[in-house]
Amino acid sequence: MNIIPTYLKGVILIEPPVFSDNRGYFTEVYKKSVYDSIGIERNFVQDNLSCSSKDVLRGLHYQVKQKQAKLVQVIKGEIFDVAVDLRPYSKTFGKWESFILSDKNNRRVFIPEDFAHGFCVLSDTAYLLYKCSEHYAPGDEGGIIWCDGTLNINWPVKNPIVSEKDRKLPAFSEVFGDIK
Template identity: 50%
Template sequence: MKVIVTELPGVLILEPKVFGDERGFFMETYRRDDYARHGIPRDLVQDNLSYSRRGVLRGLHLQWPHPQGKLVQVFSGEVFDVAVDVRRGSPTFGRWVGVHLSGENKRQFWVPTGFAHGFYVASPAALFAYKCSDFYYPETERCVRWDDPDIGIDWPLDGQPDLSPKDLEARLLRDVPAASLPVYKETASLC
């Protein structure tokens, strides 16, 4: 597996080895010992699968408390996937990194705890999967506006995105109460 370190500490792009021929391909989508060597938690406790059509934008989402690290991957279609550092006191607070994930490139993206996550579907449809480091607790979910001008994500939009009601009501990061955001701890693991 090739690991690409991004400009945000702990956020990784992973390129699993793919073995293919004219019949198809094989790849490991998760192997605990390999991923743990790169700082991804050994105990990923929940798998999620999402199907969305072109133009759907989901995010930016986080949980606090009960933060979730997410190992994300697209099985079919293409998305632009984003991680935003929302840890109070972090030297990279409010900065983002994005990556194109697709069924074709087979890349994975590790979004550590303390980061908001979102994605935009750039293909006719996308089948999107992610493993989480903690369970989903809807009462602790927080939403940050996808178009927050202070963050300035350069989404590859094709028209106005299709948003859920909760994403339409999301706050700007500067308006999210501090107690609703994780705290940066320099010596803490990003997992």
């Protein structure tokens, strides 16, 4: 397993081994002992599957009290995936990092608790599979507007398709104050 360092402490980019031949390929999706050995010691309690079309942008989402860590991968298609550090005590508070995840590169990204998560779809369709360390709680949702000027995320989509709910999310400074 190849672990790729990231700028945001706690966020881990992973390239699992892929065994391929003329018939196709095989890779382990998840094996607790392996992930525990690289520092991802979580009890994942929920798996989610998201299907979105090209230019759909989802996020930036997080849970307020029932904080979720996520292990994200794309099983078909390609996405631009973003993690935003929401930890006020962190040196990277209010900073973000992006990753290209696809069925071609088989990369996974681990996003710890206290991070917002979002993505946009680069391929015609993308199927995103992700594990969560806490159950989704509808009344515990938090979010930041995807086009926040403080975060200034360089989304690779000119006219994203965004849900009405995500269009109404607050700015980073409205929730977390100014970045120092």
